[in-house]
Amino acid sequence: MSIDVLGPLVGRQSQGPTASAAIDEARRQLEICNACRYCEGYCSVFPAMTLHRAFDDGEVTQLANLCHNCRGCYYACQYTEPHEFDLNLPRALAEVRVESWERFIWPNGLAALFQRSGMALAGALFGAIAFMLALAYGLRPESGEGFYAVISHTVMATLFTVASILPLIVIGIGVWSYWRAVGGERVKLKHLHDALIDAGRLKNLSGGAADGCNYEKEDRYTMARRWSHQAVMWGFLMCFAATVSGTVLHYGFGMEAPYGPFSLPKLFGVPGGILMTIGGVGLIALKLRAEKSLGAPAVWGGEMAFVVLLTATALTGLALYWATGTGAVRPLLIVHLGTVLALYLTLPYTKMVHIPFRLAALVRDAQTKRA
Incomplete structure (x- = not known):
């Protein structure tokens, strides 16, 4: 041209x-x-x-x-x-x-703060760990086994139910505002199907080339970024499945934690944690090598801090699993729960929010293709 x-x-x-x-x-x-x-x-x-x-x-x-x-x-x-x-x-x-x-995510000031500042995320992490430490020592259960000897099941379940539901509500309202802004129409099952297939395959991370994308360097085509994203995505979903299966076992069948190595929570959670850790380390390495000026430089620190937080969540979970039955369980449980709490509460204000927004964009794209 x-x-x-x-x-x-x-x-x-x-x-x-x-x-x-x-x-x-x-x-x-x-x-x-x-x-x-x-x-x-x-x-x-x-x-x-x-x-x-x-x-x-x-x-x-x-x-x-x-x-x-x-x-x-x-x-x-x-x-x-x-x-x-x-x-x-x-x-x-x-x-x-x-x-x-x-x-689109409310309140706007928090979104800008956590997107642009790795220090803000670090502060949230240390604050969450300190909170869990105070909770563990201030509300020590009189009885309990395993993890529940450190923090009671009631306290743990109540805290993390609230910490997971509120961010999801905030994200849901934000995605709805986005949907209205981009002219989204009534979602049909075929639109959602196309979007989920696209998201699951992460085909757009191939960059239009059979050998992958050159995210790191102009003449270096690899699938490293696609594989790292897939490892984190499927690892996260497996960890979520572990949580759901543990909840069903506890409330539906009266089977309380700790669970054995061949139980559903462990069969989902351990491989999921390993995948998340491998994928997270891969993303950190890629981000360090990639050219900052081809992204949004102002939020580089916040994005890196988020990937580190996500990886730390998986890594501390694995460490806690391997420490079961030892004296290291109490401090590792406090650190892990604090890391998970920080991740949950900052979900709407970190790059994690790109998942629902991009899925909404893929659904909208499927609508325009089928129009």
């Missing part, structure tokens, strides 16, 4: 008075990309982009949350710096994506 054709698109103005600078810049770049279409065979962003001739704020936000930041389009682009168009679509969409989470 010649510069003469693309030239008039440079500096296009916002289509709405409420647009932010990030949305304006992403719109400018999207319009240039839409005219060029060299990257049309890449991730889902580009086929979705071609359905529009202009992009309102909601469409820019939808495309931003559809983007997986694989960065293949940047390395393939002929209009990046030092070209006068100065395109960096991965960064432009990443900044809109983060801004959308901060805008």
Whole structure:
């Protein structure tokens, strides 16, 4: 595509008075990309982009949350710096994506704080561990076995039920606000099916190339990021299944923890913790090697702190499992529960929220494909 054709698109103005600078810049770049279409065979962003001739704020936000930041389009682009168009679509969409989470998740100030500050997450972690320590020593149970000799089952169940339900409510309201902003329609089963298949396969992390994406380096195509994400995702789901199975055993069959090595909670939880740890370490290593300027640099510290917190949750859980029956159970249980509590309470305000937002974006994308 010649510069003469693309030239008039440079500096296009916002289509709405409420647009932010990030949305304006992403719109400018999207319009240039839409005219060029060299990257049309890449991730889902580009086929979705071609359905529009202009992009309102909601469409820019939808495309931003559809983007997986694989960065293949940047390395393939002929209009990046030092070209006068100065395109960096991965960064432009990443900044809109983060801004959308901060805008739709209440309260906005907390979202901005935890997204942009690793120290804030560290403070939440230490505060949660201190709280669990005070709880363990201030409300010591008179009787109990295993973990419940440190903190009673009633206290533990009540605390974590509240700590898990409230963040889910906040996230649900935020996703609903996002859905309205991007023009989402009534969800049909086939839309949800398509989105879940896409999310489960993480196909967009292939970057449009059979050998993977070049997230780390221009000439280095690997599946490392896709595999690390899959390990974390499936590991997290297995740990969730372990929690659910433990709850069913406790309340449905009167079988209390600790459970044996061949029980459902252990058969789900141990492999799940191992997968989460391996995937988390992989993501940390990838993030350290990747170019910061191709993401949202302002939130790099917060994103890294979140991945560390997620990995620490799995790692402390595994350590607690191996320490069963020893004197290390009490301190490890306090540290693990504090880590889990910090993870739960900050869920709506960390990068973890990209999961429901991206799933909503995939559902919306499935709607437009089937329209």
